[in-house]
Amino acid sequence: MTALLELAPGVHSLPGAVTSVVLEDGHGGALLVDTGLDDSHARKLLRALAAAGLTPTGILNTHSHADHHGGNAHILRAFPELKIFAPPLEQAVITHPILEPITLFGARPPRDLQNKFLLAPPSPARLAPEPGLTRIGGVHIELIEVAGHASMMYAVRTGDVLYAADALFGTAALGKHPLTFCADSALQKASAAKLADLEGVRVVMPGHGDPTEDLAGLVAVNLAAYARTTDTVLAAVRAGPASVDDLLARVCEQLGVTMTNAGAVVLNRAVVSAHLTELLEAGAVSMDVQDNRLVFVP
Known part of the structure; x- marks a missing residue:
């Protein structure tokens, strides 16, 4: 016990x-x-x-x-x-x-x-x-x-x-x-x-x-x-305009994270979104709508 x-x-x-x-x-x-x-x-x-x-x-x-x-x-x-x-x-x-x-x-x-x-x-x-x-x-x-x-x-x-x-x-x-x-x-x-x-x-x-x-x-x-997470998200944006889901894939590849279920995806997607908001407010990245997609750009 x-x-x-x-x-x-x-x-x-x-x-x-x-x-x-x-x-x-x-x-x-x-x-x-x-x-x-x-x-x-x-x-x-x-x-x-x-x-x-x-x-x-x-x-x-x-x-x-x-x-x-x-x-x-x-x-x-x-x-x-x-x-x-x-x-x-x-x-x-x-x-x-x-x-x-x-x-x-x-x-x-x-x-x-x-x-x-x-x-x-x-x-x-x-x-x-x-x-x-x-x-x-x-x-x-x-x-x-x-x-x-x-x-x-x-x-x-x-x-x-x-x-x-x-x-x-x-x-x-x-x-x-x-x-x-x-x-x-x-x-x-x-x-x-x-x-x-x-x-x-x-x-x-x-x-x-x-x-x-x-x-x-x-x-x-x-x-x-x-x-480190903030820096990794920033590096992912600098790799080229991308949606949150695209950025999540880039960040996971960089950090060696493998997601195998929907719960992990939505949780980690929220983490990337939180750091994107921080970077937006710091003026380090921008947000745009391109081809009906919400994307983040350097």
Whole structure:
């Protein structure tokens, strides 16, 4: 059985493809931060809680991507009184998950895009408090706005432990997914850089990866990866006028990415689009309509 990993007294994580964080309230209860992709992860989380003698007091979803709230529904079946909190915009998607594949596809998504990676079960999320010091589920925490990977996202700090959510990725995750997902690549970079300025952080836990005591190093690795994607997209545009799909193919070839399913294509297409917007706003590329096609030109 997977056990909770102690990061500090009363602060734990559940290792896995996606990190869940467990914050004790000091009275046998615990706030759950992100519940994983599906029922399987949620069951492991509940078993680990029970083994530690803890009962969930609430759920905080840092953002609305399916791999961070897909376990909500299973946990609610066991604890139907729990309240779920999420940042603005993100709570709407968690409540109405079909919004995620609709946004990625641009219309009612085909069946191939209605899978657990893009369409989690719905759960009734409400707005989390605004960034700053607050209390959720009986636990005192600090919420830090780190939008960019998602339209809105919160990192969570308690004492000297920082859960960066998907503002920062572990080095293995960055290597496995060179096209790191983002809704706004400029904000993604700004949010990562902002975390480097935090003082007194002893342990940082990325949403995907292992805990580390080297916050500055982790930020630097992530910023380098994000910048590499921007540079690769720019180089793809400079190779000649092209649509987003043409540019995606060029970028994947350059980065050694092979896509084998529709979900990977729409996710990576969104990443290229985000970096194109950043380049457009910086004046590095232009957008034009040629032969009934939306193309990007140097």
